[in-house]
Structure formats: C-alpha cells, structure tokens
Amino acid sequence: MAASLALAMPGAARLPPQVDAVASPADRYRALFEAVQMRRLFADGKAFVDAVPRRPVARIMADYRARRDWSDEALKAFVLANFEVPDDDPPAVRPIQGPTRPLTQHIRALWDTLARPPVVPVPGSSALRFDGRHVVPGGRFREIYYWDSYFTMLGLKVDGRRDLIEGMIDGFVGLVGRHGHVPNGARSYYLSRSQPPFLYAMMDLSDAAAPAVLGRRLDALIAEHGYWMRGGRTVRMPDGAVLNRYWDDRETPRDESWREDVLTARSSGRPAKTVYRDLRAGAESGWDFSSRWLADGRTLATIDTTAIVPVDLNSLLFGMEQAIARRCAALKRPCAEPFAARADARRRAVERWLWNEAEGRYGDFDTSTRAIRPGVTAATAYPLFARLATPARAARVAVTIESKLIAPGGLRTTLVETGQQWDAPNGWAPLQWVAADGLANYGEDRRARRIAAAWVATVRRGYASSGKLVEKYDVEAVRPGGGGEYPLQDGFGWTNGVTQAMIARWNLRD
Known part of the structure; x- marks a missing residue:
C-alpha cells in the first residue's frame, strides 16, 4: 500500500449545542469518587455511579473534605x-421448580415488569432525562441502553406494544436533540460515547x-450521522476512503469500571x-470485551480498539446513510442524493478493505498491520444484515457461518476462549438476530432457521430449568453464559425481544 494511513480530519462540521451538559460522577465527586471505587466499597462499580444524593452535593463534599x-x-x-445506593450485588440465576407459563406468555408479561416511566433526573444523580416510557434490560442495567433497545423492540413489535416502541424512539430522539447523539445509555457517565447505531432500524419498526x-x-438521524463523522471516529483508508471506528471522547477510566480499568492500565506497560x-471504545462497540479488540488476541491489557476499523459499525452506518436518503426522498428534502452517494462510497470501501477473499468472510481492518485481523467472528454477518454485501459474497459468508459459527445452541460470537464475555463459548441475542435476519435477506432461509431454532431451544432449556431469561448463553454446552466484568444478569431485554421475534418469524412454537 503506497498511501499512508491517517485519521480523517473532522472538517467544517460544528458540534451541536450541549443543552443539558451533565457532570459524570467522577467529575462531580472527584476524590470521594476515586476513594469509593478504588477501595471497592461496593462489589459492583456501577453501584456508586448510579447512587442518588440525599442532600445537596456541595454539603456532602464539604463534610467529606x-x-x-x-x-x-x-x-x-x-x-x-448520604446517598441512596442501589443493590450492588444482583442475585445470580437460581434454579426453581420450573416455569409456570409458556415462554411466549412469560416474555409478554415481562414487558411491563421491565418498563419504566419517562425519567426526570434528581439533581446530583447520573441519570439523564428520557422523555418516553421505555424498557430497560434488567438486573444491574437500570437505565435504557442504545443498541439493546432495537432488539428489545423486535419482541415489542410482535406483542403489539406500540406504546413502548414509540416512547423509546421519541426518547432517543430527545437524547440526540439534547446531546448530539444517542449515548451508550441514559447516564451522564455514558455521554462521551455511543453504541452501535441502530436508531434508523428502530424507526423502521414504527x-x-x-x-x-x-x-x-430524520433530523435526529442526520445529527447522529454527523456525530459519527466528526473527529476521532473517522479513519482515512490508504486509498483516501473514509470509514469509521469506535471511539470515546475521554481518556480516563470508565466511571462504572474505574478500579478495573486502573488495574488493567497498570498491568499493560x-x-x-x-x-x-481503548477500553472505553471497546465499551462503545457493545462487545465489551472481545478478542476482536485485543492486539495479542487474548489479553485485555493489549486492547487496541481504536486501531481497528470494524465491519459491524461500518455496515450499520451504511444502513443509516441509506435510511436517511430514503427518508429525505419521502419528505422531498434535498438530502436524498448526497446521502445515497455517501452510502455507495461506504459500500465500495467496505467491500475493498473489510473483505477477506481467501477465507470467505468480512472482518475488521487493523490500521497497525494494514490487514484484516485474523479469526472469523459473528460480525461477518453485519454486511448481510445491512444488505451491503453482493449476492456472491453473501453466499460465501453463509457457508462460513454454517461451517464455523453455528454451534449446538446458536451462533458463536468468536472461536476464541479468552474469559471475555464476547468470546467463545458465549452466544448473544443481538448477534443471533443479525445473522439470521442477514442470511434471510439473501435467501439463505435454511441456515437462518437453523440459527433461530438452535437459539430458541437454548433459551427454552434455560427457562425450563430456572424460569428466567438471561443476557447471554453458552452455545456450546447450551446453558447460561459466563465471563466478563459482572455476574450473569437476568431479565433480559434483548433476549426476550429476539426470542419472541424468532418464534414468530420462523414459527418455532411448542
């Protein structure tokens, strides 16, 4: 490659006004915050950052000092x-005598259990205003999350919960209006990053x-696109094409995982x-954490997320650009042609730089080695989900998925066991849907159904033994999953949504 690889300049785009600038707990409580987190006074680092002060912050800090x-x-x-601190030790999944109702009825009943009213933040708390009634994932995840919500909405759509779908979309549009983007979740400590941009796909469910x-x-989608195209989130490829990477506007430990990040950095050299x-950027990806982001493929201390041009993010941005172009045309705005051109340029760049011809897969471009990172992962399905791939390449990806990624209990996330939760042997609801829906987009109905049937059987097996649905599953042993920074959570928004949608779409009822 003759041309040098360089960061794309942000250009003339201006930042949107920060109407609701909100301090994170680390900024607000400083020395008190660091002492609480580094001493690990609570088992879960998320407990204190979600706490609500019982009296004015200035008085609390004066007494602390x-x-x-x-x-x-x-x-x-x-x-x-001085604070109302949420339970920092969510209960693990415990076996019960068995479910009391069919799985689909159980999921339908859970929507109101997981639903929350619009959020009006208490002064001094980390909560962000959220305008609509919405569904949270469950467990330690007490607030709405960005990419989770699309997969939750799939089930809401099946169950006719238009009220929640519209409330969630309106709430996300409000976040874009106040902050210029949809943050990772509706907390102040998530404002410096986003998550995989599924807002356009949510709108298609409305x-x-x-x-x-x-x-x-449409205004919100255009603003969100502008957020992704500014500054550190853009990368100029060797031929001059611009693609995107995961990023975070801050370079401090994550508030909710402060101690863990400090220790990781200390061990890294x-x-x-x-x-x-890089840890923060990994959190923006939703795959927190995975061998995808590890320079040595195994050790968290080698994380280099910002060196990677990921195929999932760029596929979603292609989908967003196409959606904006369609919506501009429908509303007779002059933005249709420019965004269609952006989508076409991105398609060409993905096909050139993120395709591995020898292995028949899409992958992530490593800007350090100037090559696609080794190892097939479930992210290879994203160009099919976004309808970016050519039919010929989609057919090759379908073979790769079937031969490498389909396990007894569903789709594998990666083929590497690292102890990180976004690696083998875990499978995750969103990736099951992306792969199955993507395959179906290209007429690969048998393979799509195979993934859906395996996943639903895994969820049913777990429900039969515990009466619960959890956030991830071991798709090799067909049981609840493990690994990661926190105990296994139940609830669980996106598992409920994807399972309900798969049962309906592929007629997988008992």
Missing part, C-alpha cells in the same frame, strides 16, 4: 448515609406517519490514557 482519615468502614457508612414526527426523526480510551 472536613475529615482526612477515612477507614473503609467509616467511608462506606458515610456514603450510605407505525408513525405524521410528517412532523417523521421530520423530527502502556500509557494509561491510551489504554483507557
């Missing part, structure tokens, strides 16, 4: 006296037809700020 010799016991007592509503939603940004 007035004393210097805080023991762990005294500091925890001080925090509990029945809204009023021109004013469609206009507001690398500049701490570099490690922190």
